[in-house]
Amino acid sequence: MSEKKGADRRDRKSGSPPRRGRIDLRGLTLTEIEQFVSSLGEPRYRADQIAAWVFTRGVRGFEEMTDLPRALRERLARDAKIARTEVIERELSAIDGTEKFLLEYNDTARIEAVVLRDGDRTTGCISTQVGCRWGCSFCATGTMGLKRNLTAAEIVEQILALRRNIAPERLGNIVFMGMGEPLDNYDDTMKAIVIANAPWGLEIGARRITISTAGVVPGILRLAEEDLQLNLAISLNAPVQRLRAEIMPIAGKYPLNELIDALAKYTKRRGRRITIEYVLLQDINDSPEMASMLADLADKLPCSINVICYNETKKAAYAPPTDKTVERFLALLRARCPTVVRRISRGSDIAAGCGQLCADDGQSR
């Protein structure tokens, strides 16, 4: 564990704001903001005012906090900061209204975030890391390698950036399915979720928040003990260890049998169904035998299964299966599993679909 991670972890447990450098207000809970304002000799109600500016109004600078005295705004500018992003590119799908944002943080790190629209439901697909260390063979993000984790403040800012840019449209749901493995950046992702969910924060209901993991077993077990009623999705993509390890190197570290055990513990502890995500790759995992083995696995877990066709990227050698193959696969699954959904990939014309996000050099298209 790095020194910084250790410090963040202690801060989350103790509720004390981190002390090093200028404190980033976008990454603080209300209790931590209270402690911070009290350390400045200010009354408690200033914390409510600051939280309203930072989270509800999503301001980008202290000068905008017009109900705070000038001296306090100047002090905040000296001792604190507010994570910021700039929109570098914004692309709208002509097919389904999906919108992709290329966002840049202060240190020039770039990530992609996506707004998905389905009727009156608007969902933000959020990144938790710059790149990813796992290198799944069907995923453009994996080709970047891991550059760094995003901080809780940067994740919250990402959600706010989407909100700001689509206003007055409301971002009611968030899914952590963007760039990176959220459970590899557990503390910052969870802290961002606490802030996103809180009434003093972004006020997004826990049941409207989904974490998607490629299968980080210790993270799943830890998540089982959290208080929030979040949704959990597993990017499974292969029902057997050998094939899974071939296309998802994470299976070498956390084998399929251990993953299924962890998911069984999770569902038992939470009393909630999980979602299994299965990306169909032509001639790789789309055979009737695979459908049957997937159904065997699903028998062991309270789950629904989302089947989605592979989105082509320039960096991978796979193809999506034919419609006939997809229908055959779905029919076999549906004969055995109660909830099977064919998910239609959104935003594939702007490389905003599942597995297509990449803020490296634009070659995902």
Ligand code: SF4
């Ligand atoms: S699918 Fe997820 S875990 Fe795999 S490389 Fe892509 S971002 Fe990482």
